[in-house]
Amino acid sequence: MQITVTVNGTEYTRDVEPRLLLIHFLRDELGLTGSHWGCDTSNCGACVVWLDRTPVKSCTALAAMASGREVATVEGLEKDGQLDPVQQGFVACHGLQCGFCTPGMMMTARWLLDHNPDPSEQEVREAISGQICRCTGYENIVRAVRWASEHGAAEHREPAQHVEAEVTA
Amino acid sequence: MTATEEHAAPIGFGRMERKEDVRFIRGHGTYVDDVRLPGMLYGAVLRSPYAHARIASIDTGAAEAHPKVRAVITGATLDTLNLAWMPTLSYDTQAVLATDKVRFQGQEVAFVVAEDRYSARDALELIDVTYEPLPAVIDARHALDPGAPVIRDDKEGKTDNHIFDWESGDAAKTDEIFANAEVTVAEDVLYPRVHPAPLETCGAVADFDKITGKLTVWETTQAPHAHRTLIAMVAGLPEQKIRVISPDIGGGFGGKVGIYPGYVCAIVGSIVTGKPVKWVEDRSENLMSTAFARDYHMRGEVAATRDGKILAIRVNVLADHGAFNATAQPTNYPAGFFSVFTGSYDLTAAHCKVTGVYTNKAPGGVAYACSFRITEAAYLVERMVDVLAHELRADPAELRMRNLLRPEQFPYASKTGWEYDSGDYPRTLRLAMDIAGYEELRKEQEAERARGHLMGIGVSFFTEAVGAGPRKHMDILGLGMADGAELRIHPTGKGVLRISVQSQGQGHETTFAQIVAEELGIPPADIEVVHGDTDQTPFGLGTYGSRSTPVSGAATAVVARKVRERARIVAAAMLEVDAADLDWEKGRWFVRGDPDQGKTMTEIALAAHSTVELPDGVEGQLDATCVYNPPNLTYPYGAYICVVDVDPGTGKVSVRRFVAVDDCGVRINPMIVDGQIHGGLADGVGMALMEVISFDPDGNCLGGSFMDYLLPTALECPSWELGATVTPSPHHPIGAKGVGESATVGSPAAVVNAVIDALAPYGVRHADMPLTPAQVWRAIQGRPFRTDLAIS
Ligand code: FES
Ligand code: FES
Numbered sequence: 001m002q003i004t005v006t007v008n009g010t011e012y013t014r015d016v017e018p019r020l021l022l023i024h025f026l027r028d029e030l031g032l033t034g035s036h037w038g039c040d041t042s043n044c045g046a047c048v049v050w051l052d053r054t055p056v057k058s059c060t061a062l063a064a065m066a067s068g069r070e071v072a073t074v075e076g077l078e079k080d081g082q083l084d085p086v087q088q089g090f091v092a093c094h095g096l097q098c099g100f101c102t103p104g105m106m107m108t109a110r111w112l113l114d115h116n117p118d119p120s121e122q123e124v125r126e127a128i129s130g131q132i133c134r135c136t137g138y139e140n141i142v143r144a145v146r147w148a149s150e151h152g153a154a155e156h157r158e159p160a161q162h163v164e165a166e167v168t169a
Numbered sequence: 170m171t172a173t174e175e176h177a178a179p180i181g182f183g184r185m186e187r188k189e190d191v192r193f194i195r196g197h198g199t200y201v202d203d204v205r206l207p208g209m210l211y212g213a214v215l216r217s218p219y220a221h222a223r224i225a226s227i228d229t230g231a232a233e234a235h236p237k238v239r240a241v242i243t244g245a246t247l248d249t250l251n252l253a254w255m256p257t258l259s260y261d262t263q264a265v266l267a268t269d270k271v272r273f274q275g276q277e278v279a280f281v282v283a284e285d286r287y288s289a290r291d292a293l294e295l296i297d298v299t300y301e302p303l304p305a306v307i308d309a310r311h312a313l314d315p316g317a318p319v320i321r322d323d324k325e326g327k328t329d330n331h332i333f334d335w336e337s338g339d340a341a342k343t344d345e346i347f348a349n350a351e352v353t354v355a356e357d358v359l360y361p362r363v364h365p366a367p368l369e370t371c372g373a374v375a376d377f378d379k380i381t382g383k384l385t386v387w388e389t390t391q392a393p394h395a396h397r398t399l400i401a402m403v404a405g406l407p408e409q410k411i412r413v414i415s416p417d418i419g420g421g422f423g424g425k426v427g428i429y430p431g432y433v434c435a436i437v438g439s440i441v442t443g444k445p446v447k448w449v450e451d452r453s454e455n456l457m458s459t460a461f462a463r464d465y466h467m468r469g470e471v472a473a474t475r476d477g478k479i480l481a482i483r484v485n486v487l488a489d490h491g492a493f494n495a496t497a498q499p500t501n502y503p504a505g506f507f508s509v510f511t512g513s514y515d516l517t518a519a520h521c522k523v524t525g526v527y528t529n530k531a532p533g534g535v536a537y538a539c540s541f542r543i544t545e546a547a548y549l550v551e552r553m554v555d556v557l558a559h560e561l562r563a564d565p566a567e568l569r570m571r572n573l574l575r576p577e578q579f580p581y582a583s584k585t586g587w588e589y590d591s592g593d594y595p596r597t598l599r600l601a602m603d604i605a606g607y608e609e610l611r612k613e614q615e616a617e618r619a620r621g622h623l624m625g626i627g628v629s630f631f632t633e634a635v636g637a638g639p640r641k642h643m644d645i646l647g648l649g650m651a652d653g654a655e656l657r658i659h660p661t662g663k664g665v666l667r668i669s670v671q672s673q674g675q676g677h678e679t680t681f682a683q684i685v686a687e688e689l690g691i692p693p694a695d696i697e698v699v700h701g702d703t704d705q706t707p708f709g710l711g712t713y714g715s716r717s718t719p720v721s722g723a724a725t726a727v728v729a730r731k732v733r734e735r736a737r738i739v740a741a742a743m744l745e746v747d748a749a750d751l752d753w754e755k756g757r758w759f760v761r762g763d764p765d766q767g768k769t770m771t772e773i774a775l776a777a778h779s780t781v782e783l784p785d786g787v788e789g790q791l792d793a794t795c796v797y798n799p800p801n802l803t804y805p806y807g808a809y810i811c812v813v814d815v816d817p818g819t820g821k822v823s824v825r826r827f828v829a830v831d832d833c834g835v836r837i838n839p840m841i842v843d844g845q846i847h848g849g850l851a852d853g854v855g856m857a858l859m860e861v862i863s864f865d866p867d868g869n870c871l872g873g874s875f876m877d878y879l880l881p882t883a884l885e886c887p888s889w890e891l892g893a894t895v896t897p898s899p900h901h902p903i904g905a906k907g908v909g910e911s912a913t914v915g916s917p918a919a920v921v922n923a924v925i926d927a928l929a930p931y932g933v934r935h936a937d938m939p940l941t942p943a944q945v946w947r948a949i950q951g952r953p954f955r956t957d958l959a960i961s
Pocket of ligand 2: 095096097098099100101102132133134135136368419420674
């Protein structure tokens, strides 16, 4: 089947199998390998991207479901050569080690800060609780998100076009 | 890139943002599954649904007829290439693809190569295997029963499931102390089977070039050089034609040390089809078939005086190694470094005996940041000290303080043959108690208990032995555990360091550049660290057992010092003085007594490549190489205190606080050290409370997905409270000891001790991990269960 998906602002039209998962579409069809795959059961969150500005686990969405919609991935976080404060926070606070969970974590963090610019430690922990990191013990991820909150995450907020009722990540 | 001004990079040791982050935060890492080659095909493995069964037949016809399938490989195919079996890292053999029998659920049976991922999976469904199920050996405690099914009947003359017996220490002396001791305690302690479960599963891309005969393999491996040699031996390919690349790796934790059948199949698939073949396992395959950890059934005994002086420890272990003995550990150490079980205490005698057995479970054993079985040893001794404290009604922190080795005893020859290099244990424990506010916590606990609340405080103190290891004692499959380093200094004074170890997230590109910076005064940003590619780096055994800093870090310091000495000769020529008259300050040689007369490394580097006349016999340039053979292991240690609250109605444990004071010697980059500790502490909470791979009586794996194999999230982890003491290793060039596994080794006991402490009002003395709500609730009822089997 033919689908048209906008990813990080660029429109892509591809012929795909109806069963193709969004994560495989992004990685294998578009070569956007920043989003990762880590489990078979929607538990790890290595694959989190935004679908119409809501974090989703892209291993649990079909590429076909993204047709006509907008996907945002880690590759789109940096804007005009300017790193997102979330990216800077992860570097400044050592919020990553192997880096495998990092893109998913950052996409969720970006969403959290867009909706709650000054989250408490507990709110950050809850926001990323659907995602697994095997390296950091979460401490520095939490600090990284707090760092981003303190260093201008709010100014980077883009106007929310859709306000979603549920977060699936 | 520096995200914050206040964190300017040091020229040498100190907190510094990581160089590798630049690519990772942009999604530009290159992990194995990110590798895409022209014409690449995809492989998938068919696995056994049975734990033990004879293979009557395999029909691959329908799979081969699938329009997108390029090859179907079975054990029979491999047999014709003499590849159906491969050597393991413990001198056993392991089936690449099963020929005669399957011996664990999830074992590799066939390999399909197809044009895309999904078709490869589809084709697996088309393979028809007829199995004749056999009785399975699941409970390790019955593996040696007379009449137990013989798992390894492929081994000639094998009539039981016995692998090895191994002992350490002085049995007679230990028995004598036990016979005369005022107090003895004993406990059965299980360290159940767990899995390192790195977020990235295992995978490989194999690319065999028929014309040049060159095989390039991208692999999720922690030991690329050892893999190259093994591939050469297994596949009979010339080693100079094999290039193993370990690109960015999404966590290893010991799970990516061994060679898995999938890697071999990808290589064979590429040779057979003439195309690059990618194989990446899914999570269930990862949890069910790749290296598990622990599965040690231990009986610990402690002999002590009534006033709490520990005299002797005796341990008996039944080690479940699964269907193939594939543990990755030094050859002379079939139970790894388990004999460090005397821990941090001053004993009169100790003895342990370990028996390894086959069961119908996945192979492995040494993984999950275990420092070659020290995880099991540290957990056992720290649990037993608490059992003794329970018996003596002593405070567990005070009991430890009373028995810890004293600073003046170092270097300390342990009763099981280890030489601990350095330490000030009481200081570290005291610091942990101060950070935790130990005395106040005990008071609070008393008040909580009076209110009927279950609050627990757990203490653990661990000593590790890492950095394997001295070549004359330690090898893996005959390969000595020394590591190489090469340092090139370019004419402009910038350098390239090539190291034999590689990183799965430890940050080597940063810390190893910092070591060079410390030694030569060249900023870390000017040192490129090359690793993980056997064509570009010197030989070495890889990153595991916390050995990168102790071994390769030492190699790096030594090679940098060689460069420094070469620079001295060049500087002397430039300054027209005798090299012996020069003194060094970071980054510069100068004339002793005349500091203005000197040359910087940048100036020297250019001169070394120029026409400056050098003394006879001195070559130009500054480049140097080194192979570092460690004189001893290094012995990092730490004191951990955990505070938990237990809900008596549900058995749910909440970790309220966790204090960790580590002494890993000199810290190259404290930020990275803290990060390593954070990760290990989360592992400890996970293993103590959630993680287990158990089996039902038929051998069905009950931990085969993240729905069943539970890992801690940000909500189960507290905010870690860290402290540090620094006692340099006297024999390591920069005094560093290694830290990667410390917290995973030391933390489970602290959590379990805290939970058992919380349950003291119920008289609970021990319950096995994981302390899930069900297990805690059953412990409260006085009947904790065996966590390695299905709950009954
Ligand atoms: S890959 Fe694990 S949740 Fe999507
Ligand atoms: S940084 Fe490795 S999984 Fe999070």
